[in-house]
Amino acid sequence: MTPEIVSLSNNWPLFVSTMLVKILVVFVVVILIVAYATWLERKVIGHMQTRLGPMETGWHGLLQPIADGLKLFFKEDIIPAKAAKFTFVLAPMMLLVPAFITFAVVPFGRDIEIGGYIVPLQITDLNVGVLYVLAMASLGAYGIVLAGWASNSKYSLLGGIRSTAQMISFELAAGLSIVAVFMLSETLSLREIVALQMEPLWGTITFLPNWYIFSQPLAFGLFILTSLIEINRTPFDLPEAESELVSGFCTEYSSMKYALFFMAEYANMVVIAAIAATLFLGGWSGPFFGPINLLLKIVAFMFFAIWLRATMPRVRYDQLMTMGWKVLIPLGLANLIVTGIVVLLVQ
Template sequence: MEMLSLSDQPLWFLVAMLVKILVVFVVVLLIVAYTTWVERKVIGHMQTRLGPMETGWHGLLQPIADGLKLFFKEDIIPSEASKVSFILAPMMILVPAFITVAVIPFGPDIVVGGYVIPMQITDLNVGMLYILAMAGLGVYGIVLAGWASNSKYSLLGGLRSSAQMVSYELAAGMAIVAVFMLSETLSLKGIVAAQMQEFPIAALSFLPNWYIFSQPLAFCLFVICGMAEINRTPFDLPEAETELVSGFCTEYSSMKYALFFMAEYANMVVIAAIAATLFLGGWDGPFPGVINILIKIFGFMFFFIWVRATVPRVRYDQLMYMGWKIFLPLALANIVITGAVVVFW
């Protein structure tokens, strides 16, 4: 089938595309902003304290206050820093996190005025390869920030992040190969459609065909490796304040400093959305499509916050040991077992 260029598309298609981009961008920004508030409140209650309470009702205006404070703070660039790289690094981390959301489906196609409008910005037949490529780009910003700061603490944080990314991105990529083998597609919409079919084992047909039931090991590996990929506790070694002051972002201030944490929370949304799409049926569920996937995304994000409040940081040698000698062999073994089941079942 011949593909139309963007200039050849009808006007309604271009308008719908712009509206979807705007809605997704605004919603992700709001989630990123208020995840900071939720994290403080959830961890506060887990530790028997209140969290933010003074700025607005129960501290609801705290993210806005933090944003205004950081926006108007003095922006300091170290005199010995590589200035161009120092300025570009935060954006190199944030941009891949936001554009990854473009291929995530948030619901079934809807019909408006006789036109079918997909509930995602674009559907790529290699959507997961696109996501893995964008995830790989994010680490360049961290490494560049560590190198450009001309600080030993920052440089060590950047080097840690590069080693951590190589270790855990490989294990995470191997873990989801089993999903591709079962769904026979790399399109996220196709993976969701495959999970909406009947469960292949007749005795368990009462279960939804979500891949968390047929691939529990791949699910656990992907979630753990995803947390390590986005430097969430207990895998926040690149910014370990007890060892590296603040790691790769030690020399940053003002909004540049805020961009690093915006990228972290945006990556939390992305990892939660991918896990929900690959293993929990995406928009499939008892409620309208968008509500289903949002519930699953918020459930994963609550889990990430819960882990931060309860699990201590691992040592760096433990981090490398788990990535190369535990998670990667398990992911490879899961591929072999899944392949045998697919061929001989």
Template sequence: MTPEVLSLSNNVPLFLASMLVKILAVFVVVILIVAYATWVERKVIGHMQTRLGPMRTGWHGLLQPIADGLKLFFKEDIIPSEASKVPFLLAPMMILVPAFITVAVVPFGPDLVIGDYIISQQITDLNVGILYILAMAGLGVYGIVLAGWASNSKYSLLGGIRSSAQMVSYELAAGLSIIAVFMLSETLSLRGIVSAQMGPLWGSISFLPNWYIFSQPLAFGLFVICGLAEINRTPFDLPEAETELVSGFCTEYSSMKYALFFMAEYANMVVISAIAATLFLGGWHGPFPGAINLLLKVFAFMFFFIWLRATFPRVRYDQLMTMGWKVFIPLSLANIVLTGIVVVILQ
């Protein structure tokens, strides 16, 4: 008997159990990465700057994330007297939740055959998965804007306004840069995009995989740079630029609400890394078991983001806007035209 794809219609208990296991596994992995990404960043940047980083809490500071979490949990929770309290409390969750639910469409391994059923290693496979990701990425900025407005502070408000203005420039460029991937894979499903990258490059160069980083290097570079701006990482951390805005949109936050902003930043780093790996580096495809390949690629991207933070200074706000509108968007459009010409010629 040929196995059939497990769905809600053919085996309800097994389908619900598999969904629960996948959601729990993905949530636990992302939480652990978020927790220890703070430790890794402090250690990596410390060694790059000839320092040790955290050393006193556990072996080589391995307990530092737990100590930081306990400290923030028991710290006094202060809400400014002039703040709009309900939006002020909702804003951190509006940034964190979209980051976690975006992971639902990222495939992390090949299909599993259990008995008479095929179980996909993906929480859900949307045929418009990329559009879902772009929609969730757009929702995250609402939390930053809401935090800036609800704080009733000029520094926070300026940070929120900055975030909304720069989002239009870099998110448009990011969306345009990945259109070339759709043109090559002929699908918006992330599972379909991973499948399209299997096999040798261009059917002839057997020692190179058919990853889109080789056929779309410009799109890859544009997406990674715009992804840095998307997650407000150095050198594009302008909504929280301490040199001008104290701490920007999160200036008035403390305790666990402040911790949620940090969790959202690192969760978004994981998401951007997973999406970049899926679109341009073959996703889970590689020499090791599926999920391990994807995790290694995610860790490589996160190390690259940390490396950039230790290397480059923050750009000015006008420089970011100039790059977004006058450099990234024209390059993305030119790449679409060039890819279209190549696709038509090869057909």
């Protein structure tokens, strides 16, 4: 007789230990992706520019991230004499920590059965998971603003102010793109959104998945673009803009605090890729094991972001603000209106 499969929450000690294991696994995987995203970016841009990229440290430079980490760890840590020291030290962590804790609500596979218990491949399933993601994403701007203010440098302060303006401008368009998904799914749970996308497209077409990118291509494009702008990814890195602001908000940083800023940039890239895959590309669903499907979608997004960096020149600040307020927000509102009309007609 097959033993009854029960929820893991019925066994509290086992539930807590399983949760800790999942947190550790997700943290280690994200750290590895962040580390080797720097290697991937150098190699991809190198080949796009008819170069080899890192080659000397390990086979095809695979040990380069480790070498970079050791170098930055042992470099001298300098804090400007006039800086607000506590805030100066806190700022990099305020940028990095929200990126990591966002993964708590990202589902990365179907439930599995271990020892008669159901183990969900997700740290936690919040019924307002997307709101949690938006809240954590908004906190990242504080790290840049505080870094710019605490450095007591005009260039750093200008970079922090630019980051605030970008966050306010493009958070609106990003939110509008996500609302369209809510209107179709009628849920804020990322787990349920993935489950809905596993049904046949439009209820009848069985050979295509019901990924929301097919019904919301404009929302998908808006989300990707606005997200890249919000995390200051090149060519939208106006808060850093070394050609104008020396190095912007991180001008006065060195050693590991400097490294934390770039870890946060790549961690945010992974977060955006995971959320985009979950909301528009079926999340972990696909032909392979769930986590592998999600990982492939994350890598594809990161390749696109690297490709964009290698192709596009940095936009001017006035161009960026014009695009946000006069193009992306109106497009987001128009998409919401059309989506609302379609939803009403279908019901």
